[in-house]
């Protein structure tokens with residue numbers, strides 16, 4: 001059973017934070033908490049991808065290790081739910097399929113897809129972006145070290161009123177320049193990742209000797 005099956009039911013919105021989480025870091029945690037605070041949602045569903053479509057080489061850590069890091073980061077934190085649906089499907093994780101699944105499961109509840117500015121910048125390369133915009137509200141977060149969100153990429157994909165709502169749904173948060181790829185580099189070159197990931201996640205990375213090879 002996925003952790004999300006224990007989530008209470010209501011008509012409130014559901015936030016969706018998909019990612020490789022290889023590893024989960026403080027940037028992810030701040031974005032999910034900011035979304036919970038600013039969007040009309042009851043939970044954030046954290047959905048680790050089996051293989052993200054634009055990262056076909058796949059994650060470095062195993063599915064079980066990435067799930068375990070999420071559990072260590074989120075254990076006991078109200079409002080944050082881990083949903084392993086994409087891991088159970090395996091293969092390439094297309095967000096449209098995940099949203100169709102959540103829409104079937106929670107037909108009355110608005111879905112809010114939470115993404116960073118770098119994900120918005122690649123949105124025209126996602127599969128079925130127009131359908132994604134029909135299935136959910138998009139909520140974008142600026143990202144440290146990246147250009148500010150450029151919504152013009154969506155111009156041909158949805159009606160102007162829909163695009164206006166997406167711009168207005170931008171989540172504000174102090175920009176955090178942490179990325180999983182930089183953390184993997186840091187581990188492989190013996191530098192510190194302290195305070196950039198939750199302490200138990202850092203312990204697991206060290207115990208399992210994760211990310212030590214380039």
Ligand SMILES: Nc1ncnc2c1ncn2[C@@H]1O[C@H](COP(=O)(O)OP(=O)(O)OP(=O)(O)O)[C@@H](O)[C@H]1O
Pocket residue numbers: 018019020021022027028031114115116117118119141142143144176177178179180181182
């Ligand atoms: N520091 C951050 N600030 C804002 N958004 C972020 C941040 N880190 C990740 N995100 C967003 O979280 C989502 C999942 O990110 P992902 O798990 O791929 O982590 P990542 O740090 O981008 O990984 P990598 O460096 O390996 O590409 C994406 O939409 C990404 O834009």
Ligand SMILES: O=C(O)c1ccc[n+]([C@@H]2O[C@H](COP(=O)([O-])O)[C@@H](O)[C@H]2O)c1
Pocket residue numbers: 017018019020021047049051052053054055093094095096119125126127128
């Ligand atoms: O559906 C797509 O085509 C698609 C393309 C790129 C990324 N995504 C999703 O966006 C989330 C973040 O992806 P990434 O590559 O930054 O780890 C993750 O849930 C991916 O499955 C989805």
